Ligand SMILES: Nc1ncnc2c1ncn2[C@@H]1O[C@H](COP(=O)(O)OP(=O)(O)OP(=O)(O)O)[C@@H](O)[C@H]1O
């Protein structure tokens with residue numbers, strides 16, 4: 084009798100302990116988001132978005148150069164990475180048994196686990212060292228390399244969710260294979276592919292390490308991908324590790340903007356698929 | 365081959381041409397991934413060639429790091445990487461397993477989705493933001509409260525002796541723990557969800573408490589998958605760069621004290637690569653990158669294998 | 684029955700999955716403008732047989748055949764036959780309704796028309812309406828042609844799939860248990876439909892429901908273990924089967 088009670092108590096105790104773990108795990112998120120808002124929100128004004136940085140030690144100024152830079156670098160990375168990733172994912176789903184699909188799947192998993200700094204070194208050796216100057220384009224390539232395996236895997240997983248019967252129905256109507264694949268299978272799973280792509284964009288938009296010695300960062304507004312360029316994560320890093328109080332202030336505000344961008348992308352990604360499931364009933 | 369294979373006529377040729385073009389285009393994109401990897405390995409190796417020739421494998425066991433003299437050894441970096449990651453896992457694994465188990469086995473249905481969504485949001489926060497928060501919020505807090513407490517109570521151990529700087533090995537480990545927790549949590553949650561319900565019910569039917577059903581039936585079934593999740597988290601921790609760079613102190617030293625500054629492979633590359641001027645310095649950093657790459661590949665391959673085994677085993681046993 | 688011309692026939696048709704044979708040596712002919720039922724216990728190869736007739740079988744990895752399938756006397760497996768064109772002449776409806784979820788009702792019906800030659804818009808709309816009328820669905824959907832097809836009920840979805848199949852004017856329609864996932868009312872609508880459809884098309888239907896076979900078909904063929912056991916006029920096969928296995932099956936002693 085007593086032993087049973089002890090066993091039950093022990094069970095309750097362990098479950099309580101795990102509940103505590105949940106609290107401990109959610110705490111950092113709340114702390115980080117809370118600090119970001121508390122320290123960053125006050126600096127967010129129109130000037131922050133439309134002005135260029137001022138010389139060190141002066142107050143005021145904005146990060147327009149980095150906003151433009153992030154848009155350009157990430158945009159270019161998407162142009163390179165999304166077609167490759169989506170194409171590779173479609174291949175793996177369309178020819179699942181082929182040797183190339185197995186290899187691509189495995190290599191994607193390997194690349195997914197590769198530290199982004201290593202990809203940065205690769206982009207440096209490949210592009211920066213050959214061209215003998217830093218460039219935003221090299222940064223885009225590094226980010227694209229990070230995107231491709233993520234997009235490949237999610238695209239394949241999403242396409243696999245499309246029922247086989249749908250494919251058969253199209254083929255039975257006399258559709259060719261490519262037509263079936265594009266207008267029926269891929270079309271049906273498009274929201275899922277959008278989700279995967281948005282998540283990949285959200286992830287690389289906050290990447291700093293691969294940009295450190297490719298895009299490098301810059302104090303000026305630039306539209307030239309062949310030159311060094313600023314980016315939001317680089318600004319956070321530079322300002323956070325710099326000596327001036329004004330810089331720290333800007334770092335918080337920039338981090339807040341960066342995290343808003345990332346969160347909006349992540350939530351949009353979820354909404355894209357939710358729409359799909361609702362439509363399918 | 366099979367008698368159903370057929371030839372072609374004019375219109376047929378058209379359709380077949382479309383299919384062939386489609387497959388060719390997809391094949392090219394699918395090839396991009398392995399080709400990129402091959403290229404990446406080649407470039408890393410090419411970049412490190414000079415340092416490999418100069419220092420050989422001794423690079424990994426030497427503690428010297430002198431860019432002026434051109435002498436390099438990665439031992440402090442490897443030490444810092446391993447220690448910070450191991451400590452991070454020590455903190456993160458019990459927490460994330462607790463959360464994963466609570467969310468799959470015990471939590472009310474209503475809160476399962478939202479809570480795991482919140483924790484997965486942690487994985488979406490960019491590394492550099494963790495670093496910023498680490499510098500200005502976490503370190504001042506640790507320096508004022510936790511570190512002195514540790515020094516007072518556990519100061520007899522060599523790990524908790526010496527001056528408290530703030531940035532250092534323990535700070536890096538704590539921020540890493542927060543960062544890898546969502547990964548370990550979400551993968552182990554998937555593994556636990558893959559455990560068939562019959563496992564739980566069989567144990568409960570025998571009169572086990574819920575805790576006993578968990579430790580006796582569910583966890584053994586999921587064990588290799590959970591180990592896989594932990595190793596996956598380890599892979600993340602080893603390669604994590606920005607946050608660590610910002611809070612570890614960045615010193616090429618091996619110190620017993622966890623309060624002392626250290627360095628990791630990823631942090632050294634991040635800090636020195638853009639500034640390095642000598643070829644041998646660049647090459648040494650490239651060598652570090654190659655080493656880091658090889659280690660993470662091996663670790664990830666092991667993790668995938670373990671997780672995959674649970675998926676297979678789960679399918680087999682539930683059938 | 685003998686008066687009607689043979690529309691589609693098989694000669695010693697066998698269908699294999701890799702090394703295992705699912706359909707053995709079946710020789711059958713199907714007269715035009717009739718409903719032909721295929722019955723038999725689960726796994727006896729009915730679906731495989733059906734899919735070999737419009738060359739869907741070869742799309743399954745490892746799927747191959749021996750023997751011949753003759754459509755209007757021409758071997759559909761002959762070199763030079765375009766399987767995609769063949770499938771436009773031999774349409775197929777599946778067990779579960781398979782409307783394309785991203786397409787509107789109109790686009791679903793037009794889907795098979797768009798892969799053939801280009802048609803003027805007006806003609807396309809006309810053909811879609813005819814197909815929907817043919818599938819007895821027009822009155823229910825004429826006001827919502829632009830809405831999503833997945834909002835329809837299961838029975839409506841299945842009739843939509845029938846409309847999609849008949850829109851390109853095939854000669855033969857293969858139906859693989861088309862009412863298996865429908866309620867009695869939906870089933871009845873499809874069965875009624877078969878009577879009108881056979882004015883225009885040759886229909887081959889796989890069914891597990893013996894009453895259904897008896898109600899709708901002109902001829903019935905009994906499959907067992909991959910082989911064709913018996914074929915004949917439906918009434919005769921159900922009242923006085925020639926083979927013992929057939930009798931055992933239709934009286935419900937196995938399967
Ligand atoms: N993709 C496949 N690969 C290998 N064997 C298969 C495949 N599909 C079916 N078979 C086998 O072929 C045989 C015939 O299957 P088929 O689906 O034609 O039967 P069926 O008569 O349609 O059954 P049901 O009434 O259950 O639909 C079965 O033994 C089945 O196991």
Ligand SMILES: [Mg+2]
Pocket residue numbers: 729730731859
């Ligand atoms: Mg069947």
